[in-house]
Amino acid sequence: MESKINYTAVGAFVMLLGLGFAVLLYWLVTGGKQQQFTPYVIYATDSVAGLTENSSVLYRGVSVGHVTQIGIDPHNPGRIKILVALDASLPIRADTVAQLRPQGVTGLSVLNLTGGKSAQPLDRRNSDGDLVIPYEPSIFSRLEGGLSDTMVKITRVTDRVDQLMSEHNIQTIGAILDNVHTVTQTLADHQADIGEFIAAARQTAQHTARLTQSTITLVQQLEGLTDRFSRSIVGLKEALSATKTAANQVSDASQSTIRLTTTGTTMVQRLDQRVLPELSGLIDQLQQASLATTRLLNQLSDNPSRILYGAAPLPPGPGEAGHANASSSSRNSP
Structure with a gap:
């Protein structure tokens, strides 16, 4: 007997059912x-x-x-x-x-x-x-990063501690401790000497303190002396400045004197060349006028009539008398 199942309908039903589930799932999501x-x-x-x-x-x-x-x-x-x-x-x-x-x-x-x-x-x-x-x-990321950095640092410290505690370093530390023990024992054996050394050091410190105080006093005195010296230097500078000013004034006065002397020399030369010759001629003329005035006064003193008649004619010389008479007769003839 053959089956009457329709596979096409079954396939379509399954497809529709799947599509319905998909739509339902999408709707739910x-x-x-x-x-x-x-x-x-x-x-x-x-x-x-x-x-x-x-x-x-x-x-x-x-x-x-x-x-x-x-x-x-x-x-x-x-x-x-x-x-x-x-x-x-x-x-x-x-x-x-x-x-x-x-x-x-x-x-x-x-x-x-x-x-x-x-x-x-x-x-x-x-x-x-x-x-x-x-x-x-986030805080978790920062903590994770911080823990990572911390672990790295701890690892580095551990490595360095391992290197520090190596066999060679342990032996070296043991030798250092032995040396420290030896030094300590030596100090204990020389305790009295160390006490004396400390006492001497204390005295030295006291002397050094007094020396320091004396040095401070000396320094203060030197400072006072330096201050006074500085004031003296300032005064000396002021005096030098005043001296320089006076020298400049003297130099200016000397220049003025030189200019005045030069001007006077020039004026004297001009007087000698121009005025003195004229003055000498004038003096000569005055002397001649004075001599003429003196002769005139002497003549008037001897003959006051000369003021009215004038001066008397001079007597004729030899051979001048006849000539004078002929001249007179010619003037008197008509």
Whole structure:
């Protein structure tokens, strides 16, 4: 008897049942509505161990998105570039900060967003134009880094202690202790000498103190002497300055005297060349006038009538009488 099962109907039923389960699962995941997401970028500066793709992104414990991609930043290998998709209705502010936080004891991690008190929206973008949420290492990351550094330092200290406590160094320390014991024993044997040395050192210190006091007194006296010497130097400088001023004045007076002497010499030369010859001629004329006046006075004293008749004619000389008479007769003839 042949089976009457319709495999086509069975296949269609299975397909419809699977599609129904898929729709139901999608409805359960999305809550029965279409959710919109906004992409953001987070640059992590520490280890992101435990964070995987599709890891949850929480905002103060509330799931608001998921991680879409994790990789090394090609522009800065020291950073991890994390791409996340967040609910488009979530207000991301300028003070929002992302931190990596472990999730229970599973070893997985999630990204937790904090902040949001600022009224200014996030506007920081990278070179690709994506919005960038600032990243801050969590307390666990800082503790992990601090513990790592501490362990490294402890390891270094342990290595150095091992080197310090080597066999050679132990032998050297033993030799040093033996030498210290020998020195201590020697000091104990010479305790009396050491006491005397200390007493002598005390006396030396006392003498040194007195010598220091005397030196201080001497220095003070030298300072006083230096002060007086300085004042003397100042006075000497003032005296030299006054002497220099007087010398300059004498020099100026000498120059004036020289100029005056030169001027007087020039004037004397001019008097000798021009005035004295004329004055000598005038004196000669005055002497001649004086002599003529003296002769005139003598003649008037001898013959006062000369004022009225003038001077008497001189008597004619030999041979002048006849000539004089002929001249008179010629003047008297008609």
